Amino acid sequence: MVSGLPAFVNRLTSVKIPLDRPLCYNLSMNKDLEVILAQTAGFCPGVKKAIDRVLELAQSGKHPIHTLGPLIHNTQVIEMLEQKGIHAVDSIDEVRGKSGVLVIRAHGITPEAEREVRGLGLEVVDSTCPLVKNVHSVISKHASQGYDTVIVGDKGHAEVVGLLGYAGQRAFVVAGPDEAQKLPELDKVVIVAQTTQEEDVFLKTAAVVQGRARQAIIANTICKPTRDRQRETMELAGRVDLMIIVGAKHSANTARLTALCQRLCPNTIHVETEEELDAAVIRTARRIGITAGASTPGWMTERVLARIKEMRKKEAVSALNALERLLELMVDSCAYTGLSAVSLTYVCMKLQGCRIDDRLLVLAGLFVFSLHIINRVAEKGVGAAETRKVELFEKHRLPLTVTAFVSGLMSLGLSLFLQVRIFVVVFSCWLLGALYPFRFLYGRTGLIDFPGSRDIATALGWGAVCAYLPGLHQGIVFTKANYLAVLFAILLVFSRSVMLGITAVHSDLIVGRENFYKALGSRRTYATLASIQVLLIAILGALLAMGWKSRLVGALLIGNLMFVGGVAFGRSQHTPKGFWAEAAVDGQFVILAFFAWLSGRF
Numbered sequence: 001m002v003s004g005l006p007a008f009v010n011r012l013t014s015v016k017i018p019l020d021r022p023l024c025y026n027l028s029m030n031k032d033l034e035v036i037l038a039q040t041a042g043f044c045p046g047v048k049k050a051i052d053r054v055l056e057l058a059q060s061g062k063h064p065i066h067t068l069g070p071l072i073h074n075t076q077v078i079e080m081l082e083q084k085g086i087h088a089v090d091s092i093d094e095v096r097g098k099s100g101v102l103v104i105r106a107h108g109i110t111p112e113a114e115r116e117v118r119g120l121g122l123e124v125v126d127s128t129c130p131l132v133k134n135v136h137s138v139i140s141k142h143a144s145q146g147y148d149t150v151i152v153g154d155k156g157h158a159e160v161v162g163l164l165g166y167a168g169q170r171a172f173v174v175a176g177p178d179e180a181q182k183l184p185e186l187d188k189v190v191i192v193a194q195t196t197q198e199e200d201v202f203l204k205t206a207a208v209v210q211g212r213a214r215q216a217i218i219a220n221t222i223c224k225p226t227r228d229r230q231r232e233t234m235e236l237a238g239r240v241d242l243m244i245i246v247g248a249k250h251s252a253n254t255a256r257l258t259a260l261c262q263r264l265c266p267n268t269i270h271v272e273t274e275e276e277l278d279a280a281v282i283r284t285a286r287r288i289g290i291t292a293g294a295s296t297p298g299w300m301t302e303r304v305l306a307r308i309k310e311m312r313k314k315e316a317v318s319a320l321n322a323l324e325r326l327l328e329l330m331v332d333s334c335a336y337t338g339l340s341a342v343s344l345t346y347v348c349m350k351l352q353g354c355r356i357d358d359r360l361l362v363l364a365g366l367f368v369f370s371l372h373i374i375n376r377v378a379e380k381g382v383g384a385a386e387t388r389k390v391e392l393f394e395k396h397r398l399p400l401t402v403t404a405f406v407s408g409l410m411s412l413g414l415s416l417f418l419q420v421r422i423f424v425v426v427f428s429c430w431l432l433g434a435l436y437p438f439r440f441l442y443g444r445t446g447l448i449d450f451p452g453s454r455d456i457a458t459a460l461g462w463g464a465v466c467a468y469l470p471g472l473h474q475g476i477v478f479t480k481a482n483y484l485a486v487l488f489a490i491l492l493v494f495s496r497s498v499m500l501g502i503t504a505v506h507s508d509l510i511v512g513r514e515n516f517y518k519a520l521g522s523r524r525t526y527a528t529l530a531s532i533q534v535l536l537i538a539i540l541g542a543l544l545a546m547g548w549k550s551r552l553v554g555a556l557l558i559g560n561l562m563f564v565g566g567v568a569f570g571r572s573q574h575t576p577k578g579f580w581a582e583a584a585v586d587g588q589f590v591i592l593a594f595f596a597w598l599s600g601r602f
């Protein structure tokens with residue numbers, strides 16, 4: 001029974017929503033508005049894989065890293081990659097005579113160009129999407145049998161340039177049926193599509209080409225992710241009164257999505273960032289559909305979503321609205337995370353039977369608040385899914401940094417005031433936490449370079465301050481209750497950190513293998529999370545059966561089961577991201593503290 005549970009929870013957490021049921025964000029602040037986000041919006045698998053690959057290279061210490069052309073059409077992501085030592089070059093000549101790694105991006109290149117780059121003496125990493133490689137083999141197989149090639153796509157697009165390199169003597173690129181009419185008479189021809197081509201255009205064009213050839217083979221090489229995206233977009237555009245396409249203006253596949261939508265929904269707008277949204281247009285819409293191109297990071301779409309929500313919220317001023325804004329401010333400024341640490345410390349004190357000491361509660365809150373801000377500032381807050389958070393950290397970097405250091409100093413001062421040995425623990429943990437994002441070890445590596453290190457370090461830090469310190473302060477370390485509290489805190493905080501890491505990956509944030517989910521992959525991460533929850537429930541259940549602090553343990557068990565149920569339900573609907581993910585995941589500690597407090601009242 002117990003061994004089957006991880007698989008069961010894994011199934012729950014892996015629910016895939018069918019394409020005919022797009023994900024809905026009903027903005028509760030305004031019942032007149034429904035916003036539907038396409039589940040296919042954002043990075044396609046080919047682009048995602050290429051970005052992951054370069055990040056892995058950067059993390060393994062390889063440098064400099066050059067990409068032959070920008071990996072994606074997004075200025076902010078390109079800047080973030082630059083900060084990690086990943087530079088885009090426009091031509092092979094730019095890397096001639098240089099050292100380091102050269103990455104071939106998902107679009108692929110011609111065989112001649114590949115031979116040339118492999119002869120440069122650089123380490124070459126081929127990140128050509130396998131689905132593009134499939135088109136290469138279709139073209140070269142038929143070219144070797146004497147077929148001409150017709151590519152339905154955009155002349156000059158990097159992928160099309162690469163495809164042409166695999167064709168034989170005669171190859172043509174046509175954008176649509178009109179251009180196909182102008183082709184010369186053909187003998188044997190293979191007709192392929194650029195992988196992001198619109199299906200309708202491809203089929204019509206292929207029919208025209210077929211009519212001009214003695215023998216034609218039609219290979220519909222539009223990739224499945226593109227077809228799924230187009231199918232879902234068309235379905236969505238047909239049932240909304242405003243359609244928003246998010247993506248770079250010069251991205252071919254985003255432009256194609258826009259054209260597709262305009263035919264079904266005349267009120268279609270294409271925006272690159274949330275800044276381009278027109279409040280007047282947003283305020284009159286009742287049903288808004290949102291999708292994004294294959295090279296648009298998920299967090300960009302979420303920023304657009306957040307801005308829409310903000311624009312509509314201004315219409316309705318209510319107590320609930322004000323409460324949500326307060327919660328947003330607390331989450332964005334890490335004050336909410338500090339409150340979670342206070343709550344967890346309270347629970348751990350109760351578990352150990354300690355006297356509730358306000359000074360230790362404040363110490364834990366200041367410590368966690370300080371380190372979370374320092375780490376966010378060190379990472380420059382870029383790539384955060386929430387516009388507000390980015391703005392907050394960009395606009396108030398200095399005051400936030402000062403606040404973080406003052407909070408850190410206050411927690412150190414408080415610990416010194418309590419006991420010297422408490423100061424030693426707090427100082428060691430704080431120093432390690434503050435240095436975590438920096439690479440200062442041999443070979444310019446740091447703690448951040450160890451797989452899953454962020455989640456493990458966070459769990460150990462919180463475990464030490466929230467659970468170990470109260471025991472140390474009251475002279476009950478190395479007792480069963482102290483071990484239990486430390487284990488309880490570490491497991492809960494590790495789960496929290498991993499869950500937030502998962503939402504970061506799902507938002508296409510630039511995260512590396514310090515993220516447990518990124519380092520171990522989906523299956524192992526969900527299995528680990530499920531196992532932790534099973535272990536927690538088993539421990540609490542066993543303690544309850546033994547009659548140990550039954551009211552407190554029973555209350556924690558109920559709180560924990562409620563959280564697990566909430567996560568499973570949330571996953572079956574949609575993976576919450578950004579603000580809501582943090583509010584929900586950190587909220588578990590506040591709920592557990594409330595239950596623990598309640599258990600002492602009855």
Ligand code: SF4
Pocket residue numbers: 044045046047106107129130131132195196223224225226294
């Ligand atoms: S659009 Fe399709 S073929 Fe192109 S990189 Fe993405 S998944 Fe691969």
